[in-house]
Amino acid sequence: MGEKIRLDKCLCMLGLGSRSEVKQLIRGGQVRIDGETVKDPDWKLDAEASRIMVNGTPYEYKTVRTVMMNKPAGVLTAARDKKQRTVLDLLPPMYAAMGCMPAGRLDKDTTGMLILTSDGALSHRLITPGKDVGKTYEALVNGLFTEDDRARFASGMHIEDADGTFDARPAEASVLRENEGKNLVRVRITEGKYHQVKRMFAACGLTVLELKRTKIGCLALDPSLQPGDFRELTEAETALLEQTETGR
Numbered sequence: 001m002g003e004k005i006r007l008d009k010c011l012c013m014l015g016l017g018s019r020s021e022v023k024q025l026i027r028g029g030q031v032r033i034d035g036e037t038v039k040d041p042d043w044k045l046d047a048e049a050s051r052i053m054v055n056g057t058p059y060e061y062k063t064v065r066t067v068m069m070n071k072p073a074g075v076l077t078a079a080r081d082k083k084q085r086t087v088l089d090l091l092p093p094m095y096a097a098m099g100c101m102p103a104g105r106l107d108k109d110t111t112g113m114l115i116l117t118s119d120g121a122l123s124h125r126l127i128t129p130g131k132d133v134g135k136t137y138e139a140l141v142n143g144l145f146t147e148d149d150r151a152r153f154a155s156g157m158h159i160e161d162a163d164g165t166f167d168a169r170p171a172e173a174s175v176l177r178e179n180e181g182k183n184l185v186r187v188r189i190t191e192g193k194y195h196q197v198k199r200m201f202a203a204c205g206l207t208v209l210e211l212k213r214t215k216i217g218c219l220a221l222d223p224s225l226q227p228g229d230f231r232e233l234t235e236a237e238t239a240l241l242e243q244t245e246t247g248r
């Protein structure tokens with residue numbers, strides 16, 4: 001049995017409106033719990049175990065939600081911003097109400113896999129460098145990525161540029177394709193310093209024209225997700241995020 005919460009709070013957490021709006025829904029007889037109409041906003045329920053219907057639509061209450069998004073370009077990885085669209089603006093309000101936050105950051109122009117979760121421990125595991133969770137990217141660069149560059153990535157690079165100084169941990173990289181003098185390079189890093197991938201290529205004299213994250217740990221971006229699309233992870237996929245990578 002889960003913890004019991006008030007019906008009005010539960011509906012707020014599901015993103016169905018403000019406290020006064022959901023009270024109106026409840027008092028108006030629009031809410032059924034386990035098949036019975038409940039008109040008392042203070043009524044307490046085990047929300048995870050109950051069948052919740054509002055105006056005939058079923059809602060599933062889960063205290064932990066983890067979402068995979070294919071982040072589009074032009075959107076900030078942040079909870080809220082006064083001026084610009086954020087990744088949380090792409091999700092129904094329920095997710096913010098449930099405490100979902102991006103686990104890690106992609107630049108505004110970077111696309112691809114982003115995990116948003118209300119699970120603090122999972123988020124911590126994904127973003128803490130010592131946990132060694134790989135982040136795999138595909139970078140289109142404006143030139144040729146040489147064997148020397150690959151060796152520099154592999155041995156761990158010292159980065160010193162206008163954004164500061166850091167020693168990058170060793171990173172695997174390989175060229176996927178060459179087209180009109182540009183290389184598409186797959187690179188896997190295990191940390192997330194500010195603009196890290198772009199700065200590592202810049203240290204080799206290359207500019208990143210496009211950057212997409214394709215994998216976090218053992219979990220790859222679902223290819224059916226179009227930019228801006230998202231879906232909740234299955235339990236098996238969440239377990240993959242918690243699994244240590246072997247035989248990459």
Ligand code: URA
Nearest residue numbers: 107110195196197198
């Ligand atoms: N490295 C970058 O330079 N940008 C990102 O968005 C992610 C990794």
